[in-house]
Amino acid sequence: MRLITIDDIEAAAVRVAGRAVRTPLVPSLWAPEDRPLWLKPEQLQPIGAFKLRGAVNAIARIPDDVREKGVVAYSSGNHAQAVAYTAKLYGVPATIVVTTNTPQVKIDATARHGAKVVVVPPADRESAAEEIVATQGGTMVPPFDHPDVIAGQGTIGLEIAADLPDVEVVLVPVSGGGLISGIATAIRAKAPNAKVIGVEPELAGDTAEGFRLGRRPDWSTDDRARTIADGLRSTPSELTFAHITKLVDDVVTVTEDQIRDAIAVLAVRSQQVAEPSGAVTTAAYLHADLPRGRTVALVSGGNIDPALLAEVLTRQQV
Amino acid sequence: MRLITIDDIEAAAVRVAGRAVRTPLVPSLWAPEDRPLWLKPEQLQPIGAFKLRGAVNAIARIPDDVREKGVVAYSSGNHAQAVAYTAKLYGVPATIVVTTNTPQVKIDATARHGAKVVVVPPADRESAAEEIVATQGGTMVPPFDHPDVIAGQGTIGLEIAADLPDVEVVLVPVSGGGLISGIATAIRAKAPNAKVIGVEPELAGDTAEGFRLGRRPDWSTDDRARTIADGLRSTPSELTFAHITKLVDDVVTVTEDQIRDAIAVLAVRSQQVAEPSGAVTTAAYLHADLPRGRTVALVSGGNIDPALLAEVLTRQQV
Numbered sequence: 001m002r003l004i005t006i007d008d009i010e011a012a013a014v015r016v017a018g019r020a021v022r023t024p025l026v027p028s029l030w031a032p033e034d035r036p037l038w039l040k041p042e043q044l045q046p047i048g049a050f051k052l053r054g055a056v057n058a059i060a061r062i063p064d065d066v067r068e069k070g071v072v073a074y075s076s077g078n079h080a081q082a083v084a085y086t087a088k089l090y091g092v093p094a095t096i097v098v099t100t101n102t103p104q105v106k107i108d109a110t111a112r113h114g115a116k117v118v119v120v121p122p123a124d125r126e127s128a129a130e131e132i133v134a135t136q137g138g139t140m141v142p143p144f145d146h147p148d149v150i151a152g153q154g155t156i157g158l159e160i161a162a163d164l165p166d167v168e169v170v171l172v173p174v175s176g177g178g179l180i181s182g183i184a185t186a187i188r189a190k191a192p193n194a195k196v197i198g199v200e201p202e203l204a205g206d207t208a209e210g211f212r213l214g215r216r217p218d219w220s221t222d223d224r225a226r227t228i229a230d231g232l233r234s235t236p237s238e239l240t241f242a243h244i245t246k247l248v249d250d251v252v253t254v255t256e257d258q259i260r261d262a263i264a265v266l267a268v269r270s271q272q273v274a275e276p277s278g279a280v281t282t283a284a285y286l287h288a289d290l291p292r293g294r295t296v297a298l299v300s301g302g303n304i305d306p307a308l309l310a311e312v313l314t315r316q317q318v
Numbered sequence: 319m320r321l322i323t324i325d326d327i328e329a330a331a332v333r334v335a336g337r338a339v340r341t342p343l344v345p346s347l348w349a350p351e352d353r354p355l356w357l358k359p360e361q362l363q364p365i366g367a368f369k370l371r372g373a374v375n376a377i378a379r380i381p382d383d384v385r386e387k388g389v390v391a392y393s394s395g396n397h398a399q400a401v402a403y404t405a406k407l408y409g410v411p412a413t414i415v416v417t418t419n420t421p422q423v424k425i426d427a428t429a430r431h432g433a434k435v436v437v438v439p440p441a442d443r444e445s446a447a448e449e450i451v452a453t454q455g456g457t458m459v460p461p462f463d464h465p466d467v468i469a470g471q472g473t474i475g476l477e478i479a480a481d482l483p484d485v486e487v488v489l490v491p492v493s494g495g496g497l498i499s500g501i502a503t504a505i506r507a508k509a510p511n512a513k514v515i516g517v518e519p520e521l522a523g524d525t526a527e528g529f530r531l532g533r534r535p536d537w538s539t540d541d542r543a544r545t546i547a548d549g550l551r552s553t554p555s556e557l558t559f560a561h562i563t564k565l566v567d568d569v570v571t572v573t574e575d576q577i578r579d580a581i582a583v584l585a586v587r588s589q590q591v592a593e594p595s596g597a598v599t600t601a602a603y604l605h606a607d608l609p610r611g612r613t614v615a616l617v618s619g620g621n622i623d624p625a626l627l628a629e630v631l632t633r634q635q636v
Contacts (some may be wrong), residue, residue, distance in 0.1 A: 021342045027364045029403070029430070041362065043589040046345045085347070112347070267627065271361040271620030273589040302589030309585065310631040313624045 001242050004147050006189035009154035009182060012053075015060040016155050019089060020052045021045055023156075025163045025296065030269045037285055037295050038167075040160060041272055043302025049231075049278070050156060050300050051082035051143075054178060057152030058141050059086045067092050070138035074129040076102040077231055078301055079143040084115035095138065097129040144178025145237035154182025160296050161190035168293030171281035173300045174198035174207045174251060175232040177240030183298070184247035195291050198244065198251035199284040201227035201259060201276075206235050207244065208251040216241045228256055228308075231277030231301060252290065254283040262286060264312045266299065275304040319560050322465050324507035327472035327500060330371075333378040334473050337407060338370045339363050341474075343481045343614065348587045355603055355613050356485075358478060359590055361620025367549075367596070368474060368618050369400035369461075372496060375470030376459050377404045385410050388456035392447040394420040395549055396619055397461040402433035413456065415447040462496025463555035471497045475504025478614050485512045486611030489599035491618045492516035492525045492569060493550040495558030501616070502565035513609050516562065516569035517602040519545035519577060519594075524553050525562065526569040534559045546574055546626075549595030549619060570608065572601040580604060582630045584617065593622040 021044050031037035042050035059071055070093035073083040080096045087094035094115040098107055099122040111117050120128040133140050142149060160167060160183070170187055172180040184196040200208050203226040210217030217235060224233045236244060244251070254262075259276050262283035266272045274282070281297035284290060339362050349355035360368035377389055388411035391401040398414045405412035412433040416425055417440040429435050438446040451458050460467060478485060478501070488505055490498040502514040518526050521544040528535035535553060542551045554562060562569070572580075577594050580601035584590045592600070599615035602608060 021344055023342060024339045024362065026339055026362050029364050044342065044344050044359065046347050048589050264624070267591050268624045271366050271591040273585050273591055306582070306586045306631045310628040313628040313631075 001239065003243055003246065004151050004154065004182065004185055006185060008147065008151040009158055009186050012057040012148070012151040013155045013158055016053050016056050016152060019056045019086070022159065025160065026270065028270055035292055035295065037297060038164060039270055039272065039282070040156065040296055040298045042156065042298060042300050043273060043278055047078060047081040047085050048301055048303045049078035049082070050153060050179065051078040052085065053155050054149035054152035055079070055082035055086040055141060058146060058148040059083070059090060061148045062139050066139060070094060071141050072129050072132050072138045073097070073141045073143070074125045075143055076106050078303060080106070080110045081113065083141050084110045084113035087115065088113050095132055097125055097132070099125055144176035144234065145239055147239070150178045150182045150240070150243070152182070153179045154186045156298065157183035157186025158190060161187060164294065164296060165191060166294060167191050167194045167296055169291050169295040170194055170196045171199055171284055171295065171297045172196065173232055173277055173280050173298065174200050175277070176234035177207065177236035177244055179300065180248060181240045181243030184243060188247055195249040196247065197284070197290060198248055199280045199288070200251060200253050201229045201232055201280060202253040202255050203227040204229065204232050205253040208253050210236070210241065211244065211248070211251040214245070229259060229276040229280060231275065232280065252284055252288040254280050254287060258283040258287045260312045260315070263304070263309065267309065267313060272299060273302040273304060273309065274299050275301050278302055319557065321561055321564065322469050322472065322500065322503055324503060326465065326469040327476055327504050330375040330469040331473045331476055334371050334374050334470060337374045337404070340477065343478065344588065346588055353610055353613065355615060356482060357588060357590065357600070358474065358614055358616045360474065360616060360618050361591060361596055365396060365399040365403050366619055366621040367396035367400070368471060368497060369396040370403065371473050372467035372470035373397065373400035373404040373459060376464060376466040377401070377408060379466045380457050384457060388412060389459050390447050390450050390456045391415070391459045391461070392443045393461055394424055396621060398424070398428045399431065401459050402428045402431035405433065406431050413450055415443055415450070417443055462494030462552065463557055468496045468500045468558070468561070470500070472500025472504045474616065475501035476508065479505060479508035482612065482614060483509060484612060485509050485614055487609050487613040488512055488514045489517055489602055489613065489615045490514065491550055491595055491598050491616065492518050493595070494552035495525065495554035495562055497618065498566060499558045499561030502561060506565055513567040514565065515602070515608060516566055517598045517606070518569060518571050519547045519550055519598060520571040520573050521545040522547065522550050523571040526571050528554070528559065529562065529566070529569040532563070547577060547594040547598060549593065550598065570602055570606040572598050572605060576601040576605045578630045578633070581622070581627065585627065585631060590617060591620040591622060591627065592617050593619050596620055
């Protein structure tokens with residue numbers, strides 16, 4: 001299996017520049033001095049999450065005459081918005097397949113970018129998207145299982161290495177594994193002494209288990225859906241698991257309470273709005289058994305239910 | 319009176335680089351297409367507010383042999399933390415004078431940077447700081463009434479013009495006026511077609527009134543203290559009011575409810591934590607009568623009481 005390379009990511013960086021926000025590293029003054037922490041605030045991307053980078057790289061790579069026939073994606077989350085927004089940037093039509101249990105607020109957010117939204121029962125999601133491609137044309141943009149998507153997310157790793165060349169620990173949320181596959185490729189090439197550590201909710205800790213056992217995990221969808229971190233309920237593909245096995249140093253887990261606590265810490269002490277999936281790395285910094293050293297925690301997104309944010313702010317003492 | 323120049327700001331930018339975060343401009347997808355909006359998230363500075371820029375430039379400019387005797391400031395807010403943090407960066411002692419009504423949490427935040435905190439009655443704040451300088455040595459770093467502080471804040475304007483050269487409207491919070499004096503100087507030089515508009519809470523709208531009447535305002539401290547925006551309760555000095563009169567296009571005001579509403583919009587739709595003072599520009603974008611065009615709203619800081627953030631998230635529909 002061909003893994004992506006640092007050349008793929010450097011080419012992606014050229015395509016992503018000016019379309020995604022070049023996010024800074026933000027020093028966290030509340031971290032102890034012997035274990036300095038920087039946050040990488042990807043919730044500042046226009047759609048509120050890192051997913052824009054992969055979508056831009058994948059859609060930019062489609063030949064012009066094919067791209068103008070449109071793009072198709074199945075997702076109810078940040079990837080849907082990323083594809084819809086990027087299609088609008090390129091002036092091409094987008095069709096997003098969502099399921100009957102998708103909240104109306106997410107459907108509205110996707111439709112606001114001008115995408116056509118098709119609603120189907122959960123079991124038909126993938127097949128419906130494939131049928132749209134077969135009958136109407138257009139190119140499918142998968143959420144993580146694609147080299148161009150992985151390379152786009154990897155641009156985050158390039159930026160981390162450029163801004164903090166002596167980084168020692170990079171903490172990355174893990175779901176389908178596209179994000180950490182790209183970042184680990186970049187960090188291995190540009191900051192080879194740094195450890196890349198994946199973070200999952202304990203309730204969706206399939207990759208942590210698979211990493212330990214040395215084989216791709218097979219947790220059920222229902223099991224993975226128990227976590228509050230709704231962006232971390234996917235499972236690695238063969239392609240992403242191959243990257244993780246080869247390039248990642250460890251995968252750790254955090255509890256639901258630790259995630260809630262980290263959301264409050266990020267809001268109150270770092271002035272950052274993180275969704276549960278975006279807060280797992282800070283939760284790991286605070287609670288997991290990790291290597292010491294100059295640490296970067298990736299805040300992957302900030303699309304949180306306002307009621308949940310209000311609740312953790314009221315409940316927690318930070 | 320000598321106003322600061324673009325050369326002062328460009329020199330400040332060299333001193334500020336690597337000490338303050340280079341914040342990006344973040345496109346706001348919720349803004350109408352005929353009036354695009356970018357946010358400049360200065361709450362991402364390590365101390366949670368833009369004040370770091372002015373403090374760095376002022377402290378960097380002190381000759382080495384003088385600086386090592388220490389710096390002194392009187393402030394209970396973001397300037398206190400900015401001076402304390404910058405002194406630590408330079409390895410020099412800092413003494414911060416706060417008042418007996420300063421919340422313990424702000425005293426703790428300042429002390430955490432290693433500063434010595436002196437608590438005095440409110441009326442003695444300035445004289446106590448001057449006495450410290452007179453008896454113990456050290457250099458006073460004023461919060462806004464100083465060319466080096468103004469030039470440091472002006473680096474924000476340089477960055478806005480570099481990232482969005484065809485910006486048409488720049489919205490800036492106004493309190494003592496150091497921030498808008500610096501930004502207006504930079505924008506006049508680098509994006510001369512843009513209008514620079516100050517924003518105040520109506521309840522501390524002294525500069526808006528003074529701007530209209532053509533003379534420096536003289537509202538009482540009690541009047542200015544009525545607003546929830548605790549960072550916007552100062553009044554311009556002769557130096558800053560001279561910059562405002564010459565370089566600023568207008569000063570508008572927003573209500574307390576509009577400020578609360580903007581805090582919720584920023585958190586829910588832009589994934590940004592803003593304190594009331596940092597949300598006034600978004601409030602003005604949403605509610606004030608402003609020129610149309612490509613607009614930048616400066617989010618000046620994010621040090622908000624968690625209970626207030628929870629309250630606006632619960633109360634508002636955004």
